[in-house]
Amino acid sequence: MATVSSRPLVRDDPLRLVDRFAASAAVDEDAFMSTAEFSAWFTARQRSHAFSVRRIPFAELAGWSFVGDGGELRHQSGKFFTVEGLRVHDPAGPVTEWHQPIMNQPEIGVLGLLVKEFDGVLHFLMQAKMEPGNVNLVQLSPTVQATRSNYSRVHKGAGVKYIEYFTAPGRGPVLVDSAQSEHGTWFLGKRNRNMVVETAADVPLDDDYCWLTLGQIARLLRIDNLVNMDIRTVLSCVPLTTDTRGVHTMGEVLSWLTEARATHQLTTAPVPLAGLPDWRQDAERIFRPDERFFSVIAVEASADNREVKSWTQPIFHPHGQGVAAFLHRRIEGVPHVLAHARREAGLRENVEIGPTVQATPDNYRTPCEEMRPDFLDDVLHADPSRILFDAVLSEEGGRLFHAQSRYMIIEADDGIPIDAPPGYLWLSPYQFDALLRHPCYVNVQARTLVACLKSLR
Amino acid sequence: MATVSSRPLVRDDPLRLVDRFAASAAVDEDAFMSTAEFSAWFTARQRSHAFSVRRIPFAELAGWSFVGDGGELRHQSGKFFTVEGLRVHDPAGPVTEWHQPIMNQPEIGVLGLLVKEFDGVLHFLMQAKMEPGNVNLVQLSPTVQATRSNYSRVHKGAGVKYIEYFTAPGRGPVLVDSAQSEHGTWFLGKRNRNMVVETAADVPLDDDYCWLTLGQIARLLRIDNLVNMDIRTVLSCVPLTTDTRGVHTMGEVLSWLTEARATHQLTTAPVPLAGLPDWRQDAERIFRPDERFFSVIAVEASADNREVKSWTQPIFHPHGQGVAAFLHRRIEGVPHVLAHARREAGLRENVEIGPTVQATPDNYRTPCEEMRPDFLDDVLHADPSRILFDAVLSEEGGRLFHAQSRYMIIEADDGIPIDAPPGYLWLSPYQFDALLRHPCYVNVQARTLVACLKSLR
Numbered sequence: 003m004a005t006v007s008s009r010p011l012v013r014d015d016p017l018r019l020v021d022r023f024a025a026s027a028a029v030d031e032d033a034f035m036s037t038a039e040f041s042a043w044f045t046a047r048q049r050s051h052a053f054s055v056r057r058i059p060f061a062e063l064a065g066w067s068f069v070g071d072g073g074e075l076r077h078q079s080g081k082f083f084t085v086e087g088l089r090v091h092d093p094a095g096p097v098t099e100w101h102q103p104i105m106n107q108p109e110i111g112v113l114g115l116l117v118k119e120f121d122g123v124l125h126f127l128m129q130a131k132m133e134p135g136n137v138n139l140v141q142l143s144p145t146v147q148a149t150r151s152n153y154s155r156v157h158k159g160a161g162v163k164y165i166e167y168f169t170a171p172g173r174g175p176v177l178v179d180s181a182q183s184e185h186g187t188w189f190l191g192k193r194n195r196n197m198v199v200e201t202a203a204d205v206p207l208d209d210d211y212c213w214l215t216l217g218q219i220a221r222l223l224r225i226d227n228l229v230n231m232d233i234r235t236v237l238s239c240v241p242l243t244t245d246t247r248g249v250h251t252m253g254e255v256l257s258w259l260t261e262a263r264a265t266h267q268l269t270t271a272p273v274p275l276a277g278l279p280d281w282r283q284d285a286e287r288i289f290r291p292d293e294r295f296f297s298v299i300a301v302e303a304s305a306d307n308r309e310v311k312s313w314t315q316p317i318f319h320p321h322g323q324g325v326a327a328f329l330h331r332r333i334e335g336v337p338h339v340l341a342h343a344r345r346e347a348g349l350r351e352n353v354e355i356g357p358t359v360q361a362t363p364d365n366y367r368t369p370c371e372e373m374r375p376d377f378l379d380d381v382l383h384a385d386p387s388r389i390l391f392d393a394v395l396s397e398e399g400g401r402l403f404h405a406q407s408r409y410m411i412i413e414a415d416d417g418i419p420i421d422a423p424p425g426y427l428w429l430s431p432y433q434f435d436a437l438l439r440h441p442c443y444v445n446v447q448a449r450t451l452v453a454c455l456k457s458l459r
Numbered sequence: 460m461a462t463v464s465s466r467p468l469v470r471d472d473p474l475r476l477v478d479r480f481a482a483s484a485a486v487d488e489d490a491f492m493s494t495a496e497f498s499a500w501f502t503a504r505q506r507s508h509a510f511s512v513r514r515i516p517f518a519e520l521a522g523w524s525f526v527g528d529g530g531e532l533r534h535q536s537g538k539f540f541t542v543e544g545l546r547v548h549d550p551a552g553p554v555t556e557w558h559q560p561i562m563n564q565p566e567i568g569v570l571g572l573l574v575k576e577f578d579g580v581l582h583f584l585m586q587a588k589m590e591p592g593n594v595n596l597v598q599l600s601p602t603v604q605a606t607r608s609n610y611s612r613v614h615k616g617a618g619v620k621y622i623e624y625f626t627a628p629g630r631g632p633v634l635v636d637s638a639q640s641e642h643g644t645w646f647l648g649k650r651n652r653n654m655v656v657e658t659a660a661d662v663p664l665d666d667d668y669c670w671l672t673l674g675q676i677a678r679l680l681r682i683d684n685l686v687n688m689d690i691r692t693v694l695s696c697v698p699l700t701t702d703t704r705g706v707h708t709m710g711e712v713l714s715w716l717t718e719a720r721a722t723h724q725l726t727t728a729p730v731p732l733a734g735l736p737d738w739r740q741d742a743e744r745i746f747r748p749d750e751r752f753f754s755v756i757a758v759e760a761s762a763d764n765r766e767v768k769s770w771t772q773p774i775f776h777p778h779g780q781g782v783a784a785f786l787h788r789r790i791e792g793v794p795h796v797l798a799h800a801r802r803e804a805g806l807r808e809n810v811e812i813g814p815t816v817q818a819t820p821d822n823y824r825t826p827c828e829e830m831r832p833d834f835l836d837d838v839l840h841a842d843p844s845r846i847l848f849d850a851v852l853s854e855e856g857g858r859l860f861h862a863q864s865r866y867m868i869i870e871a872d873d874g875i876p877i878d879a880p881p882g883y884l885w886l887s888p889y890q891f892d893a894l895l896r897h898p899c900y901v902n903v904q905a906r907t908l909v910a911c912l913k914s915l916r
Contacts, residue, residue: 009877011704011791014889110721150721179714181721195721247468256896257636264567264607264638264652272729334468350807351898420466432471439713440897441808 016436019177020241023216026124027242027456030217034120037218044228047130047210048140055134055303059285063300063314073276075298075316081151083107083401085288085298085316087275088190090347094266096373101279103288103298104348105318105401106190110181112153113232114146114168114197117177118205118213125213126198127164127205128233133399134303135317137406141230141396142222145211152309162309163208167199174201178239181441182449183354185397186346188296188318190270193350193442196236210307216240220457226394227406231450234395238449241435242456247336248430249420258427259443262343263353270347294365296320299403317403322364323394324407326447327381328455329358329414330390331428338428339455340377340414344445354445355437358426376423381412388413391454397446409450411458431455473896476634477698480673483581484699484913487674491577494675501685504587504667505597512591512760516742520757520771530733532755532773538608540564540858542745542755542773544732545647547804551723553830558736560745560755561805562775562858563647567638569610570689571603571625571654574634575662575670582670583655584621584662585690590856591760592774594863598687598853599679602668609766619766620665624656631658635696638898639906640811642854643803645753645775647727650807650899653693667764673697677914683851684863688907691852695906698892699913704793705887706877715884716900719800720810727804751822753777756860774860779821780851781864783904784838785912786815786871787847788885795885796912797834797871801902811902812894815883833880838869845870848911854903866907868915888912 031037060068065078075085088104116127131143145164146153153162153169167173178198185192207213214222219237223229250258276283281290289297297319304312328339344356359377366374390411397405422428434452437443444452488494517525522535532542545561573584588600602621603610610619610626624630635655642649664670671679676694680686707715733740738747746754754776761769785796801813816834823831847868854862879885891909894900901909 009706009790011706011793012708014703014705014709014893016709108724108726110724112721176710176714179710179717181717195717246471248471249466249468251469252471252473253633253636253896257633260636260638260652260898264569267565267567269565333466336468436471439710441717 016241016439017244020244022124023240023242025122027216027220029123029215030221032215032218034125035212035214037221040212040214040218040222043212044130044142050209051132051305051307053132053139053305055139055301057286058300058302058314060300060316061285062302063316066300066314066316068276072272072274075275079151082149082315085275086190087273087278088347089271089273090268091270092268092345092347095268095345101273101281102295102347103275103278103281104190105188105192107149107192109150111149111194112146112165112168112197113144113194113236114199115233115236116145116164116167116205117198117200118202120213123215125215126219128212128214128219130210131230132305132308133230134301134315135399135401135403135405136227136230136396137404138227141399142228142233143230144232144236147232167201168197174199174203178236180239180439182235182239182438182444182446183349183442184446186348186354186445188348188402190348191350192348194235196239198236198240223454223457224391224393227396230396231398231446234450234453235446237456238434238444238452239438240456243432243435245336245430246432248433249333249338249428252433252436255427255429255433255437259343259353259355262425263351266345268345268347268352293321301403317401319403320362320397320405322362324362325359325378325381325410326357326407326451327359327410327412328451329377329380329418330411330455331414331418333420333428336430337455338430339411339451340418340422341427341429341448343425343427346445349442349445351442355429355443355448356445357448357451360447380418381410384410384412388415390458393454395450407447409454411451411454473698473893474701477701479581480697480699482579484673484677486580486672487678489672489675491582492669492671494678497669497671497675497679500669501587501599507666508589508762508764510589510596510762512596512758514743515757515759515771517757517773518742519759520773523771523773525733529729529731532732536608539606539772542732543647544730544735545804546728546730547725548727549725549802549804552725552802558730558738559752559804560732560735560738561647562645562649564606564649566607568606568651569603569622569625569654570601570651570693571656572690572693573602573621573624573662574655574657575659577670580672582672583676585669585671585676587667588687589762589765590687591758591772592856592858592860592862593684593687593853594861595684598856599685599690600687601689601693604689624658625654631656631660635693637696637896639692639696639895639901639903640806640899641903643805643811643902645805645859647805648807649805651692653696655693655697680911680914681848681850684853687853688855688903691907691910692903694913695891695901695909696895697913700889700892702793702887703889705890706790706795706885709890709893712884712886712890712894716800716810716812719882720808723802725802725804725809750778758860774858776860777819777854777862779819781819782816782835782838782867783814783864783908784816784867784869785908786834786837786875787868787912788871788875790877790885793887794912795887796868796908797875797879798884798886798905800882800884803902806899806902808899812886812900812905813902814905814908817904837875838867841867841869845872847915850911852907864904866911868908868911
């Protein structure tokens, strides 16, 4: 390595990137590919491949089996993920102790969006991709969406397309790069690296990929089950705000979260999956007799354009449609949303910032009505004139089967005070931009809502 | 709760606090308590109490026992901490697998410095405190240094003095508040809340406490085994720099760390403490027959001014004195130190930013010479003219017995390039200020060195 004795200094400027992203967000009808062309292209992509998914008994899983003393469900390679048993102790919660299956996937994968300037405007390379858990099989995905097992080819399939733009030495400028958590109710400590990498290279365009502006993606976000979770989480990390004002300082926001993490801690311990209290296992499912929450099932999938043409895998099947919503209000003209410091068993730091409301209403039927979360009814019964955003969007289809949530942003009525109740705080878009440079502050449902918030005009 | 429909906005300004702290750092000889008066006061405090510590066999521990299937060492209350067995798998490390005892203390404690203006200058409330593991028993400690078990009075002792300034509703402005990790080689995911809270109240001054400026503390930091680890870690979080320049942008720094975390992951699994491979247990110690690394022992301590007058506890006894050092150079006039992305088994995110060198030289005797860390010899054999800081300081004496490290900052020679080798990066003081607003970026040894770096004139 050559010895360098000096080098020009750079000045830290976290707002530096905002202008370029904002310019892309302002373009929602593009010469490169119009919205009409996109629709035709996407429909063609859906039709051009043979995809199928069917549920199978656990015994038909290939390479997966219930092993060891605790009967965990593992792949023979030791890679991908395992389904394990977890005991959760949450002294301050409405339920103080429970057991559940959970997915353990310690590898940090890559969710990567490649960007390139065309006519001076940043465009994002999007992919039409099949996932076995998607209700409609094909959704719009990031350029790259790969676990380390995927791109290091544990499954001996073809290489992950475009991965070299994210991982090879000499790649282009990295505009966004932070590790973010995924669902703390289904994953134990899972996180993925959310990346936006710029290229000036002449990028060969595969049939299943297209270039879109941020403004175009913002429009597509309003269509049910089109823009997948992995795009939404990466987009939530794209800074778009130069207005650094808020009703609280960042110091206050960080201290609020530190306090929430220190005050009510939940603890977890691995337990055997076999014989997990309150859960049953039969040939096709691990489930609760009361059919609440979720079940673990198995599927066989085939897709002629995936790295591996057909495969079997376990997958989590949430029961009932979720609701995730932000209450929203302008304070002195600056938009704010009501954030909630939310404990989840699988989060590495126990507490992250969640939506105002994050719940599956079916779980609060009798006898659990008294546990109904704060603000749930404000959201479900909001006057239509107050609804700023409303779409049913899918959670990640590689690990979650038919997992859909209704994402809403609701203009708060005047009864909801700026002095938020304990556990809640009004945050501005800039504060989310600042938090999302760092790992594990904002949970995955809130990140989808942040992406939706950024899409509002 | 009153409904508030509006409120003045604040603008985020992370540099806002720097001037007030810098003014305190500029005062190193103070009218309130001179340096000579401090020495007399501290000596008097050491002499005014009866302290004693003696090693005992495990069988004499009161309230502690080896329990359960795995023989973990626990307190009967279930609080404080447990000593457990851990298996570590580090495929990219010089040693790819090992077993060790580790302390599991999931609670987030408080390390708190109370500050108050006298004559317009911020003063910090310091405590002369006995800890059983300190080589000299009494060191200078933060205002408050308490686990949650301590201040919620699990041990049924007296209340923790001054804790109400940190935890009570209506406390003063919180100037610093972030959860930071502790030694990843001895603690499993431990972190403490590092707080600086300001008060305008008339604070009653207990005999064991005194007010000092940042400049005075900086001077005391150069005295061996005086300023304890808990003060050092809180001071590392006190922002002192307005110069936001650096050889890298914050985006590059964060991406470098994200990549280090994603690339080489180590995994850990709890295993029984009883029969831990490579370790032996007798009546007084859990240790390795080769006497490397550390042992687990037990002590009986008494101190007539502690919340509990006498107690017994297990404690970790590191073998050999550690070395932690930053290589330092000015680049275009701006100070930089060479940071290392360091994997440690007990860190929640596996990798944090560590010193250029962090090692216990005794561990690299035959047959381990070939594992000698990079830069260790540059540090140990540095020309005295290049040594900017050099003091032997203690690690936390509540859990660690006679744990001392030599902390050094060494002016790098020209052979060490600005294009740092893989895993290393040159960071500026501002970048540490920015990182230390957030949890678990900078490990505890590097935080001591950051405090030392800030003390340099």
